[in-house]
Amino acid sequence: MPRSLKKGPFVHPSILKKLARTRVGDRTVIKTWSRNSQITPEMVGFTFGVHNGRSFIEVTVREEMVGHRLGEFSPTRKFLRHGGRMQKELEQKAAEAGKATPEPAKK
Numbered sequence: 001m002p003r004s005l006k007k008g009p010f011v012h013p014s015i016l017k018k019l020a021r022t023r024v025g026d027r028t029v030i031k032t033w034s035r036n037s038q039i040t041p042e043m044v045g046f047t048f049g050v051h052n053g054r055s056f057i058e059v060t061v062r063e064e065m066v067g068h069r070l071g072e073f074s075p076t077r078k079f080l081r082h083g084g085r086m087q088k089e090l091e092q093k094a095a096e097a098g099k100a101t102p103e104p105a106k107k
Contacts, residue, residue, distance in 0.1 A: 003038075009038035009040055009067075010036065010037060010038055011037045011038060011040060012032065012034035012037045014032070014034070015030065015032055015034060015037055018030045018032075019042060019043065019046065022046065024044075024045040024046065025045055026046075027047070028047075029047050029048065029049045029056075029058060030046060030047065030048050030049065031048075031049040031051070031056055032048055032049065032050060032051065032070065033051045034070065035050060035051070035069065035070055035071025035074065036069055036070075036071060037069065037070050038067065038068070038069055038070075039061055039065050039066050039067065039068055039069070039070060040066065041063075041066055043061045043066075044061050044062065044063055044065075044066065045060075045061065046060075046061055047059070047060045047061075048060075048061065048070060050070045050071065050073065050074035051074070052074045052075065052076045053076050057073070057074040057075075059073045059074060
């Protein structure tokens, strides 16, 4: 459920302080651990380093991100792929089939 309108969006106070110190378009990265802070229109154009539990992921805020949370743009899990040996065999067959078909000659 969203936060009530009378309270407004949650933005961590340290982020607001850092925003006041920097200018739009400045290349400095604002590091934050506050993944639950909402993106407001004042943040558009800034670059945030959002912590994902291991490292900081750089997120440049654009207009279409307003209203979302910072954590949505910094994934915490690394997806490798599904399957194991069977998936590897299928990928090898696909690669071999791709090599077997000759490319059309360019004129």
